[in-house]
Amino acid sequence: MAKKTNSSIKRLTGLLKLDRKDILQIIYYAIFAGLLNMAVPLGIQAIVNLIQGGRVSTSWIILVILVTAAVGLVGLLEIMQIRIVENIQQKIFTRSSFEFTYRFPRIKMNEFKNVYPPELANRFFDTLTVQKGISKILLDLPAAVLQIFFGLILLSLYHPFFIIYGLLLVALIYFVFKFTAMRGLETSLDESKHKYKVAHWLQEVARSLLSFKISGSTSLAMDKNDRLTDKYLGARENHFQILKIQFIKLVVFKVLVTGGLLAIGGMLVLNQEMNIGQFVAAEIIILLILASVERLIKGLEVIYDTLTSLEKMGQLVDKELEKEEGRNRLDDKGPLNLEINDVGYRVDSKTILSDISFDLAAGEKVLLKGPNGSGRTSLLKLVGGINEISQGNIYINNVSINGLKLNEYRKRLGIFLAEEFPFEGTLLENITFGDPNVPERDVYWAIEHAGLSQFVKEQPEGIHTEILPEGKYLSTLIGKRILLARAIAKKPDILILKEPLEMFEQEEANRMLEFFTDPAHKWSILVASQNPVWEKVCNKIIRLEKRGDKHKF
Known part of the structure; x- marks a missing residue:
């Protein structure tokens, strides 16, 4: 005291x-x-x-x-x-x-x-x-x-x-x-x-x-x-x-x-x-x-x-901030190649992941499979620069993630996680976060492919419709569509997805899968899902066992 x-x-x-x-x-x-x-x-x-x-x-x-x-x-x-x-x-x-x-x-x-x-x-x-x-x-x-x-x-x-x-x-x-x-x-x-x-x-x-x-x-x-x-x-x-x-x-x-x-x-x-x-x-x-x-x-x-x-x-x-003064910068226009090298993650004394290694080359699609509690979500957050790795390293274009400005790296990513919710603000703000580099035509492109077009048409204010905190009074499906539109609107280099098809009916899930994996999109995909349809379209499958202590390709 x-x-x-x-x-x-x-x-x-x-x-x-x-x-x-x-x-x-x-x-x-x-x-x-x-x-x-x-x-x-x-x-x-x-x-x-x-x-x-x-x-x-x-x-x-x-x-x-x-x-x-x-x-x-x-x-x-x-x-x-x-x-x-x-x-x-x-x-x-x-x-x-x-x-x-x-x-x-x-x-x-x-x-x-x-x-x-x-x-x-x-x-x-x-x-x-x-x-x-x-x-x-x-x-x-x-x-x-x-x-x-x-x-x-x-x-x-x-x-x-x-x-x-x-x-x-x-x-x-x-x-x-x-x-x-x-x-x-x-x-x-x-x-x-x-x-x-x-x-x-x-x-x-x-x-x-x-x-x-x-x-x-x-x-x-x-x-x-x-x-x-x-x-x-x-x-x-x-x-x-x-x-x-x-x-x-x-x-x-x-x-x-x-x-x-x-x-x-x-x-x-x-x-x-x-x-x-x-x-x-x-x-x-x-x-x-x-x-x-x-x-x-x-x-x-x-x-x-x-x-x-x-x-x-x-x-x-008093809470510690992420460092913002990385010594290395990413090429704004070049592709991103990821190398996950012997990565481990612990919370207190509990091991969540250990010795995880794989590559994600530009344009590749990698699937993370495993039971609940195997650390798939934790691995997505590590790759997304959200959590800090406990051991090993993640390299982006041969540069350690620890030497990068995290926000410069994150703006090249499109991330969709199940635990996210819309925040209080307009639909446009929820999709772009006020980023002036995302043109309105890309916003409508994202809205269309996320299945939000009909919802936007029904709103008198269109994309300027106010969304309540946590998407209150929106259906769960609409809320998830907003998050998907957010992930793809800036046409990222890497899409990081967790169960992106889970909430859709089969027909729409197939359409969304086709959209994500369309060769016209230059993005790489790292997806965590139990849905077997991803196995047919991904270049690599990483299987995590319980507690993430083993992996195989």
């Missing part, structure tokens, strides 16, 4: 460094405002002394104008600070949205092991907490610290006794931070963890709505939510206890200081060591300092929430 605490503080420091020029400007304004705030009690002191004279004077009028102007100028400085903070908040949101969007497609697939990516995307909402927290931290905390600092200096000029008061105040702040601040952050992180577990379960119930509907009158959803909510409430109560301790210390200190200063200040006036004006000014300064201390301690909760949110966002940011 201590490691997470340090990590959270480093994240906050890194975030603030991005806008250090703006933050320095806020601090400069805060210093100026703090000095002006201290001028107010001094002005009031002088006004009180003049009022004691019992007559209106020019000096009194000028002081009233100056004090009023100082208050107005402080307000103007605060408005300028708010404007700067708003700019910082907007930049935080913008950076966060682009950071999440950039990272998700580039995170290594093994980083998503035991993680549900949509639930991880919910961490983006912590950006809003960070925005609000940064606003409080930048506006309230510097102002409070400077107010305390200037106030203590000013008080020490009135009487040496106030130096003791200043030392007690510094000691209080030190003990609050020393003994409760880190513990407060730990309990805040624990609270957030349980909060996300509740949110994830609600998301899971919503995702599996049909399953829960047909389950009858079972109480699983409520029972599990009860357990998760109970744990969250326990964690929140632990966090509240830390906050309560901090507030108790604050209240005790305020009571003691207020009573002590009123009594001692009164004695100093009676002993003529202070005049009435100084006494009034000192009490105003003390009230300002107490308000600043209260703001500082209450601000700890905002700091906890901000640090916790940064840590939660870090669960995505």
